[in-house]
Amino acid sequence: MDGDITSASSPDAWQVLSDARTTNAMILGALTLVAYDHLLTLSKEIELMWPSRTSFPLTNMIYLWNRYFTLISLSYDASVMLSPYKSNAVCIKFFQGEAVTSTIILATVDLILMLRVWLLYEKKRLLLYLLVPMIGLEILTMAVVSHYTIASVPEYWPVNSITGCFPMGNVPRFFAFYSVPVLVVSVTMFVLTVYKCGTSLLAHGRVHMPIHALFLRDGVFWFIIIFVTFIPEIAIWARGRQSLAELLIAPGLAISSIVGSRVLLNIKSLGHSYPRLPESTTARNAVEFDTIDYALSAPWRTTLGHPTMSAITEVTSEERGP
Template structure:
């Protein structure tokens, strides 16, 4: 969603599409290849051909985290080493690149005094800052936990991170829809004001 916003903010040029969309594809491929590498290093895998090759691991080791976090959590040997921390690096790199492009284009537009697009630019800048803070806060903490923490802490932040990502993404989508609706209302009011008024009875 934010990548599409940046692409629109950059004027939907081909040069930016050749940069942004391959970057998203590279992020997906790198994370998927790392997940496959984890499976190959840790356990046997069964490859099923559906649309892509999906690894299915045989998880046989489960742990209890204690009284504060009830339930069982699976663990593999690769989660005990710092190598698993590199799994969060591609999202951090993509988020940082998109955030820097957002800051650059928004500041450039604000300096140009484009008053007509001010609400859109302000919304894109605000949502970009919030998304950057959330992703770097969550993924950065996860990298530290995976690299230096105990094996029992590897899954503590996975569910909270998914919740935060879903909340922020939903908020970004709702903000975009509310802005588009407000612009449509403003255009309707302007068109109504331009219509000729019928003469009153007093006239």
């Protein structure tokens, strides 16, 4: 069906045309949001995340990947969805590519959240045994759901006045399960964060636990944002019109990517705002997490590498000798 169907001869085309305009506006809004947030944080990014002559830590690589891969992916999505319909084959290839890039972006953000929780729990190996398979299962589930969804929609609206690719026929309702793994992982990270931060802050107070206070604030705020974004997406896929299937995909990816970038920037910023342990002490007693050290001894463990000035003085005195 590669001819032109006018809205006069096909009443449904009016609805598709309206939904297409709304969807494309949301895609442009998502791209603008990512670009705007990038401009707001660019100075911090240059200072904290760009490679230096001496080091280029893994978390910096993850940050730059998340930031620029998302920007490029959303730019490509917008260019396709704002272009006139070409053919079913082009639309199928576009959605296959979008499924891959969307899964990569969401998996990257969950990896960032996993690293944050892992740091919060003092890099316990047992936690990795729980979280890594969970993220792996999340990626597998999203890949399977997206593959069978795209395979079930062979035709798209061949209306010259409609830009982009919009399914003609039924999008399988099981597509709603695409976002379910994201919510499961987010809830798990949120519960682990609230439990650890809550118990630590109650025991030691906010002043002595700056990282825990930061993680709790970010965890609550970002969880609410992601929850509010993905629940409507699931509702649309389960009950909404087929032509609205793309409505919240780009905003969901944009917000998730911003969450990941902000989390890493906040950790780095906090690491630079506190004094560091002497280099020899760090090498002997601490585990390095990029710019954040936390000592293995119990008195320092509660601050995740940001001991009080008295603790630093005591360490320095010990190294100087009698």
